[in-house]
Amino acid sequence: MTIRLRGHHLLCLLGYRGMGYSDDFCVNMTAIYETLRQEPQTEIEIIIGPDDVCRAYPPDKAYHCEGAVYGLDEAVLSKLGLVAGIRESWQALCSRVAETMVPEDISRLCTTCPWEKYGVCAEGVGLVALGKPLPKAGA
Numbered sequence: 001m002t003i004r005l006r007g008h009h010l011l012c013l014l015g016y017r018g019m020g021y022s023d024d025f026c027v028n029m030t031a032i033y034e035t036l037r038q039e040p041q042t043e044i045e046i047i048i049g050p051d052d053v054c055r056a057y058p059p060d061k062a063y064h065c066e067g068a069v070y071g072l073d074e075a076v077l078s079k080l081g082l083v084a085g086i087r088e089s090w091q092a093l094c095s096r097v098a099e100t101m102v103p104e105d106i107s108r109l110c111t112t113c114p115w116e117k118y119g120v121c122a123e124g125v126g127l128v129a130l131g132k133p134l135p136k137a138g139a
């Protein structure tokens, strides 16, 4: 099984605690998050544009999976030393986060994201940086 992710969703997943744009979105996000949490050897393919998270974005909300968010994808990939097309395990990607990021990087990178203020993504980076496990989704 390979999960396809765009750049910034590598970090969103670290901060996923069950909040999201709709029930369907959360069902999909929880399935991805729990797969990665429980099977960290799962292969991730880095892609450009809408990915396996975006596919559950609610059709009745303003679409934001194209446009300005590509800049955030690029910034995150650059920070992690990644480019589109790379395939690595989730565990290896978390190791990159641990080597290259500190929690404060979230507020520097994610300046327009409505979820940033909750602090969960910075917390997720901190957990990974300390080699600690991510909590169960919704815990």
Ligand code: SF4
Pocket: 008, 009, 011, 012, 013, 015, 106, 110, 113, 114, 115, 116, 121
């Ligand atoms: S602050 Fe927003 S864009 Fe940044 S990692 Fe968290 S959810 Fe993703």
